[in-house]
Amino acid sequence: MSRRRQIYEGKAKILYEGPEPGTIIQYFKDDATAFNAQKKGTINGKGVINNRISEYVFTRLSHIGIPTHFIKRLNMREQLVRQVEIVPIEVVVRNVAAGSISKRLGIAEGEPLPHTLIEYYFKNDELGDPLIAEEHIACFGWASNEEMQDISAMAIRINDFMCGMFAAIGIRLVDFKLEFGRLWDGDYSRIILADEISPDGCRLWDMITGEKLDKDRFRRDLGGEEEAYQEVARRLGLLDTDNGPSEVLDLNAHRKLRGK
Numbered sequence: 001m002s003r004r005r006q007i008y009e010g011k012a013k014i015l016y017e018g019p020e021p022g023t024i025i026q027y028f029k030d031d032a033t034a035f036n037a038q039k040k041g042t043i044n045g046k047g048v049i050n051n052r053i054s055e056y057v058f059t060r061l062s063h064i065g066i067p068t069h070f071i072k073r074l075n076m077r078e079q080l081v082r083q084v085e086i087v088p089i090e091v092v093v094r095n096v097a098a099g100s101i102s103k104r105l106g107i108a109e110g111e112p113l114p115h116t117l118i119e120y121y122f123k124n125d126e127l128g129d130p131l132i133a134e135e136h137i138a139c140f141g142w143a144s145n146e147e148m149q150d151i152s153a154m155a156i157r158i159n160d161f162m163c164g165m166f167a168a169i170g171i172r173l174v175d176f177k178l179e180f181g182r183l184w185d186g187d188y189s190r191i192i193l194a195d196e197i198s199p200d201g202c203r204l205w206d207m208i209t210g211e212k213l214d215k216d217r218f219r220r221d222l223g224g225e226e227e228a229y230q231e232v233a234r235r236l237g238l239l240d241t242d243n244g245p246s247e248v249l250d251l252n253a254h255r256k257l258r259g260k
C-alpha cells in the first residue's frame with residue numbers, strides 16, 4: 001500500500017493511483033465528519049462496511065443498466081474504480097423531509113414529500129456546499145443540459161430501485177446523496193455514477209420503529225452508530241459470507257442496537 005501514489009485524501013476516503021491508467025483505488029476510512037467537518041470522529045469498522053455496502057449497491061445498480069465507476073472490491077477497505085472527472089455537484093434525492101430541507105423550509109421531519117425531489121448542491125467545502133438551482137449549473141457551465149438530463153434520469157431510476165431494495169429489508173429510504181463523473185473516451189465523455197452509496201450519505205429509517213440507521217446517529221450524538229451501520233449490512237445479507245467482513249464485525253450488533 002505504501003508504494004502506491006496517493007492522489008487525494010478526503011474526509012471519508014483516500015484515493016490512490018490504480019494499477020492501470022484510468023483506474024483508482026478508493027480506501028474507505030473509519031473517519032466520520034458532519035456539518036462541513038466541524039464535527040469529527042470515528043465510527044469503528046465504518047470503512048469496512050461502507051466498502052461492502054457500496055460494492056453491493058453499485059453492483060445491483062449496474063444490473064439495471066446504471067453505468068457506474070465500480071470495477072471490483074480488492075479487500076476489506078479498498079475497491080478499484082474507474083477514474084472520472086467528478087461533476088462538481090452533489091445530487092440529493094429526497095422522498096421524506098429530513099435534515100436541511102426541514103430546517104430551511106420548516107417542514108416537519110418525517111413528513112412524506114408530495115413527490116420525489118431532486119436538489120443540487122455546489123461541491124465546494126469552503127462555501128459549505130451551497131444549494132443551487134439548475135440555472136446556476138447552466139450559467140456557470142458546471143454541467144451541460146444533456147449531462148443534467150442523464151444525471152436527473154439516473155437519479156430517479158436509482159431512487160426507484162433503492163426504495164424497493166431497502167423496503168424489502170424493512171428500511172425507509174428517506175434521502176440520499178449521489179456524485180456523478182465524466183468518463184472520457186477520446187473527445188467524448190459520458191456520465192457515470194461515482195463516489196459511494198452507504199449509510200454515510202443516505203438517511204435510512206427502520207420502517208417499523210423509525211430508528212435511524214445512518215450517519216444521523218453520529219451527527220445528533222444518538223450513539224450506536226457502529227451497530228446501525230452493521231445492521232444495514234446485516235439486513236442486506238452482507239455479514240454472513242466467508243470472505244466478507246464478518247470476521248471483524250459483531251454479528252450481534254442488531255440486538256445491542258435494540259438494547260436486548
Ligand SMILES: Nc1ncnc2c1ncn2[C@@H]1O[C@H](COP(=O)(O)OP(=O)(O)OP(=O)(O)O)[C@@H](O)[C@H]1O
Pocket residue numbers: 008009010011012013014015024069081082083084085086123125179181194195196
Ligand atoms: N471514480 C472517481 N474518480 C475520481 N474521483 C472520485 C471518484 N469517485 C469519487 N471521487 C472523489 O473522491 C473523493 C472521495 O473522498 P471523500 O468522500 O473522503 O471526499 P470528501 O471529503 O467527502 O470530499 P469532497 O467534498 O470532495 O466529496 C471525493 O472528492 C469524490 O468526489
Ligand SMILES: [Mg+2]
Pocket residue numbers: 010011012
Ligand atoms: Mg465524500
